[in-house]
Amino acid sequence: MSSVATPAPTSRRRRRSRLQRRQERLAWLLLVPALAVVAFVAIYPLGKTIYQSFTNQEFLAGIEPTKWVGLQNYRDLWHDATFRSSVWETIKFTLITVSFEFVLGMIIALVVNSNFKGRGAMRAAMLVPWAIPTVVAAQMWKWMFDDVFGVINDAGVRLHILHHSVAWISQPSTALASVSAVDIWKTTPFVALLLLAGLQVIPRDLYEAADVDGASKWQQFWRITLPLLRPAILVTLIFRTLDALRVFDVFYVFYGNRPDTQTMASYAQSTIVGDGHVGYGSAISVAIFLIIGLFVVIYVTFMRVTEE
């Protein structure tokens, strides 16, 4: 891909034929609609959000004239206890879900990668949680977690795991775990499918050779599977982390704007739309963007370091 796109040296550029120039013009022409849309719905709004974050803009115009306030919003944000707890809540959620999804996804991928009858049905079943909208999945689990009529309490009591019914969602000690359970259920199969795609391109003769050399399956996993799977693992982890950091749907369906269970995204949304503090909310949005960017940088440098 990069070989095609490298700029031609100057001596050759003069010799570019008319046909080539026409092709180039046509290519850009074909790209105009896509670039226009991206500029209009992503790049311009991003710039505008950053600009708004330096103002005291309110949604209901007329309360106060919008004016430039410099870094005031960011200074307020730094001392905002709700924002801090929302960042912490989001990071805890990310750590819990990504690690569970990765470990469970890996186990599932290894199991499904072996030959057994019904493997096709298994794969189909794995796509079911993925196809269910997050909001719908959240509602389904909310009902399963119901403190009186929920199946989780019923099964727990029947199997003597629980002594009595638990108010999973409203009780602060289990709140985060119950939201995480929804995300883990919905996304683990997807993680497994991504890892499975990576597993299937590992050449089989490597394992055969390892068998001949007398390596145990456990050694084969650590010495062959894991190193060769590393690109797939890293990409999966990055995608999942970025997704988890911007989580909104599950939390909102479970808790609305309950202050102790807000994520960064739900705090930004309620500040902008609920309270109409567009300026301050934009600052929260930018902060989220920076935090997510920080994670990307950490991952990318980590990838570079391990590649060397």
Added chain:
Amino acid sequence: MSTVAEATRTVERPVSRGRWLRRTPLGRFVTKLPFWLLIAAIFIYAIFPFYWAIRSAFTPESELFRTPVDYFPKHPTLANFRGALSTSTFQHALINSTIVAGSVTLLALAIGSLAAYALGRFRFRGRAAVLYLMLSMTIFPQIAILGALYTMITRFHLYDSLLALILSYMIFTLPFTVWVLTSFMRGLPGDLEEAAYVDGATPLQVFYKVLLPLIAPGLVTTGLLAFIAAWNEYLYALSFIQTPDKYTVTLAITTFQGKSGFQQPWGEIMAATVIVTLPLIVATLILQRRILAGLTAGAVKG
């Protein structure tokens, strides 16, 4: 092949017992048992919540709110489905979501395939830059631009309109569509295109007469993925829509209200979730292989 089953089998054990486990049918069954239990556990884990939604949708309200819980409806009924479908909010929501997701899909495919044609079949300076731009857009957090979109949408008088959703949903559908369709375009052999040019076809004719039919499978897959993404969206719908008549399905499902106000109408909510989800699941299962290919093209190759 490193399977969990094989891993458990090769654990060191006394020779005589090992031989018994390997030789006799019962022994083989015993060694395979943990593996099958694991398979069953994974299968149930993946399916059970959806099964639970289905069973709750078919259970009459009188049996739904009762302990101990029945794991299978004793008197299956369609009342919950009738109840859900008779609400005007939910009826509107089904239509609205179809309009929004359908328009988003068509727009993304039309604009995206043109861009993919340029990126996949032409050499020009700036090509890599555009590709990287599209790739970085696929991981763009939607919340990061909510503040600006909110003011833009009110400025253009699009607040509380489906058009606001159609436009804003392009953020997460178009870059992905461009990215995946480009990889499809690039995979096509060059000779057909050359033959068409020799016959005097224009580049646009080559595009829609030769290339587009060839990437039809790619269009179907990316189209379905875009449709699902738009159908499932919640954050923007919640922020830009106010009137219940304009709700999308995700909004309708989270604001379901029963005839009696005191208890959440879980039977009807579950019926609605089944109605909303079933088409997606059926389409996904039909196009299973292609979706897997599309997802891995979008994620793993990135």
